[in-house]
Amino acid sequence: MKRFYDEVVDVVKAGLRALRIETPSWAFGNSGTRFKVFAQKGVPRDPYEKIADAAQVHRFTGAAPTVALHIPWDRVDSYGDLSHHAREHGVAIGAINSNVFQDDDYMLGSVTNPDPAVRRKALRHLLECVDIMDATGSDVLKLWFSDGTNYPGQDDIRDRQDRLAEALDAVYARLGEGQRLVLEYKLFEPAFYVTDVPDWGTAYAHCLRLGRKAQVVVDTGHHAPGTNIEFIVAFLLREGKLGGFDFNSRFYADDDLMVGAADPFQLFRIMYEVIRADGLDQDVAFMLDQCHNIEPKIPGQIRSVMNVQEATAKALLVDREALAAAQRAGDVLGANGVFMDAYNTDVRPLLAGFREESGLAPNPMAAYAASGYAERIVAERVGGHQAGWGA
Ligand code: RM4
Ligand code: MN
Numbered sequence: 001m002k003r004f005y006d007e008v009v010d011v012v013k014a015g016l017r018a019l020r021i022e023t024p025s026w027a028f029g030n031s032g033t034r035f036k037v038f039a040q041k042g043v044p045r046d047p048y049e050k051i052a053d054a055a056q057v058h059r060f061t062g063a064a065p066t067v068a069l070h071i072p073w074d075r076v077d078s079y080g081d082l083s084h085h086a087r088e089h090g091v092a093i094g095a096i097n098s099n100v101f102q103d104d105d106y107m108l109g110s111v112t113n114p115d116p117a118v119r120r121k122a123l124r125h126l127l128e129c130v131d132i133m134d135a136t137g138s139d140v141l142k143l144w145f146s147d148g149t150n151y152p153g154q155d156d157i158r159d160r161q162d163r164l165a166e167a168l169d170a171v172y173a174r175l176g177e178g179q180r181l182v183l184e185y186k187l188f189e190p191a192f193y194v195t196d197v198p199d200w201g202t203a204y205a206h207c208l209r210l211g212r213k214a215q216v217v218v219d220t221g222h223h224a225p226g227t228n229i230e231f232i233v234a235f236l237l238r239e240g241k242l243g244g245f246d247f248n249s250r251f252y253a254d255d256d257l258m259v260g261a262a263d264p265f266q267l268f269r270i271m272y273e274v275i276r277a278d279g280l281d282q283d284v285a286f287m288l289d290q291c292h293n294i295e296p297k298i299p300g301q302i303r304s305v306m307n308v309q310e311a312t313a314k315a316l317l318v319d320r321e322a323l324a325a326a327q328r329a330g331d332v333l334g335a336n337g338v339f340m341d342a343y344n345t346d347v348r349p350l351l352a353g354f355r356e357e358s359g360l361a362p363n364p365m366a367a368y369a370a371s372g373y374a375e376r377i378v379a380e381r382v383g384g385h386q387a388g389w390g391a
Pocket of ligand 2: 144184219246289
């Protein structure tokens, strides 16, 4: 193991250099559960301040150069100006997330609503998101539909699929060259009986029909307990249909906790399938989709980026030749041993060295804490309305 480790350090570092993790603007705003949103001091009051905070994550990790927007939460007068602001802070605007789940009209669904007028309204919003992509230079449109029903018989399951397909067709037709849509699935919530895009199979089928500019996005918190997510990842990558990830972790449902917090081994297994498919060099968007309800938000994002880096470094450490040999020989325990050796390697010193070589502090958490930024935003961001869900 020792010799192998020394030999692959360069490969690991090259992989880490290729790994780009996108932060979500909404992670910097206040969030909570349906029971309580706890306001934190210094939280951004507008998209400009969210981007400034996202830039701190990149400043200390060097691995988070883009930030995703959520519309209408991040609506501004000029998206060109917002992009310029991002560039001035050393980052760029990434995926545009649509939001067709927070308007009274959407009680019975958005693009699948039985009322054609509501469907048209939802579609207008999705098309507006593509306009915003044109203005920001974003190449990814992320679609998540909360659509579904709560009671058997409430609406026609098949008709709702037809309505969904019709909306997706219209959005797909509007995409420019170099733009793509990624379709997200979620098992349940807010709908409790039928969800119109509940699983990767449904998302995959719609994307397959749409064409090459449509891919599936895997939100790691959106599965039934016990689902083998790395299988889904391996399959979608093999088909060229993995558009990206919404990383987070969960213990029970869609908890949106920090990625790698609940199950770092699962994150390692997922990243191994990415490495196995050379996914770091493909157009896979590695996005965080998290809420920091009780922990400070910027360090929560920094820790999350570090967790993804650690899982990736371990996945890159898997001795793939030895693994393949053991697999060919039917050496069950040997193969598993190769896998576990990589997972059980402490990659933190390697990452610290990697950061120093890149001109960064070896410990991003400590460097951020020492920077005084947290104290500065608490002092400066007085008055106004803090951003949060719905703002
Ligand atoms: C949803 C879904 C979307 C995210 C929103 C905030 O559960 O995961 O990706 O935009 O939450
Ligand atoms: Mn998500």
